[in-house]
Amino acid sequence: MKGNDHLITAKAPGKLYIAGEYAVVETGYPSIIVALDQFVTVEISRSKSFGSIVSKQYREDSVFWRRQGDQMILDNRDNTFNYIISAIRLTEEYAQTLGRRMAVYDLRVNSDLDSPNGKKYGLGSSAAVTVATVKALCEFYQIPLTKSKLFKLSAIAHLDVQGNGSLGDVAASVYGGWIAYQSFDRNWLMAAHRQQSLTELVDQPWPNLTITQLTPPENLRLIIGWTGSPASTSHLVDKVAISKSRQHETYNQFLIDSKRCLNDLIDGFKNGSLSTIQAGIQKNREILKRLADFSKVQIETPTLKKMCDIAVAHSAAAKSSGAGGGDCGIVVIDKNQNIKSLIKRWEENGITRLSLRVHPVIDLAKETK
Structure with a gap:
């Protein structure tokens, strides 16, 4: 989509682990994960003064923010949107390293990944919302994306909030289909994140990370x-x-x-x-x-x-x-x-x-x- 004054929509699917749970949180241990046809959808449209983050699922928790220079200033003290906020901060940091000018926008989130009464199915909604937010913002700021870059940006943003886990659910949301996934060395990432720019970080191979598409048998x-x-x-x-x-x-x-x-x-x-x-x-x-x-x-x-x-x-x-x-x-x-x-x-x-x-x-x- 040319120009970022239009409404931008991005979606990311949920996931289920097929095998390899718990071991996959250790560096280099394989798992199999599948992406499912239920989604988190993120819409972004340019705003004049105040930006907003609104979720269809959690209307009472809408977050309002404004710009102070290039910084995003939250006006709500308490919010349940930690993954969205983390994805925004990280993607905007990346956009700025690429020379993009910051803008104000409204961001709307809608999720299929919970049951109608709000109970979680366990389909990886936090990973899907992180991926969909990064994807939508990269399009908004006209940043070319590969699956590898989308995974890495989303993984850093997700890890900043959750602090543990394998990030396999992020991989499933990025790649779709059936995947074999092996986690990268998270200690290496934390050290590298302190020493390197985001551009350097997403442009290099990550130790032990492997993501391979699998084809299931016909039957x-x-x-x-x-x-x-x-x-x-x-x-x-x-x-x-x-x-x-x-x-x-x-x-x-x-x-x-x-x-x-x-x-x-x-x-x-x-x-x-x-x-x-x-x-x-x-x-x-x-x-x-x-x-x-x-x-x-x-x-x-x-x-x-x-x-x-x-x-x-x-x-x-x-x-x-x-x-x-x-x-x-x-x-x-x-x-x-x-x-x-x-x-x-x-x-x-x-x-x-x-x-x-x-x-x-x-x-x-x-x-x-």
């Missing part, structure tokens, strides 16, 4: 079940980190097992083998159960266990998704199998099937025209 069907109870990823990851320091050997064995399992799973995608993928999903469920036992973190709640057991009884592979503790579980089943009785058993046990589909691989060039 693979992904089904998503929701337990109805939200979970806090940051809180659960912190609890595992505490037990990691106490039981070093057991934790290291968990990392070794997870990496081996994920490498087999990724091979299953490369070879188009549904049976290899299903075996990997089941194996990863067992590995996470052992982690839960020694860390005393409830990854697979009774409802998630019921969800998985029902799926396994219907010749599918199933496990919790993400940090667990509630939220969603995933099922991988042959497309040719009838799933009516599986879904019926879920409903009888208070488990909701979410009607989500995989969002295809994202083409930035097409999206930003």
Whole structure:
């Protein structure tokens, strides 16, 4: 879009972890994540004096701000938009290093990633809103973007707020489709961020970071079940980190097992083998159960266990998704199998099937025209 006086719209999809949870927060440990066709949408339009940040979901928390030189000055002391603010600050810092003049604008956010009554599904809304905000602002300031740059800017902004996690949800929101993701060295990033300009930081390779698109076999069907109870990823990851320091050997064995399992799973995608993928999903469920036992973190709640057991009884592979503790579980089943009785058993046990589909691989060039 030429000129930045028009309304600019950018969106980013939510995600679900398929496998590799918890291990992925360590540098160099693989995971598989899928982008879903539910979005956070960000709209930006130029404003004359005061800018605003308004969310359709949280109207009472709208934030108002003004310019003092190039600085963005918030007028609300309390706001729930930490990820949006972080994404704005970081993208504007980047825009200024590229010589862009700062402007005032209205930014509107709308999310599909929570249920209508505001409960979180666990689809990575904070990552999606970060990516959509960075994407929209880069278009507003006419900054050319690659997926690599979009990921790096969004990852820095997200990490500044969350402080932990693997940033795999950010990668899924940037790349779309199915991805194999391996986290970069966050200690390196924090040190480099203090010493280098943002331009230098986003233009170089990041140690250990790998993001690879995967193609699922033709006969693979992904089904998503929701337990109805939200979970806090940051809180659960912190609890595992505490037990990691106490039981070093057991934790290291968990990392070794997870990496081996994920490498087999990724091979299953490369070879188009549904049976290899299903075996990997089941194996990863067992590995996470052992982690839960020694860390005393409830990854697979009774409802998630019921969800998985029902799926396994219907010749599918199933496990919790993400940090667990509630939220969603995933099922991988042959497309040719009838799933009516599986879904019926879920409903009888208070488990909701979410009607989500995989969002295809994202083409930035097409999206930003």
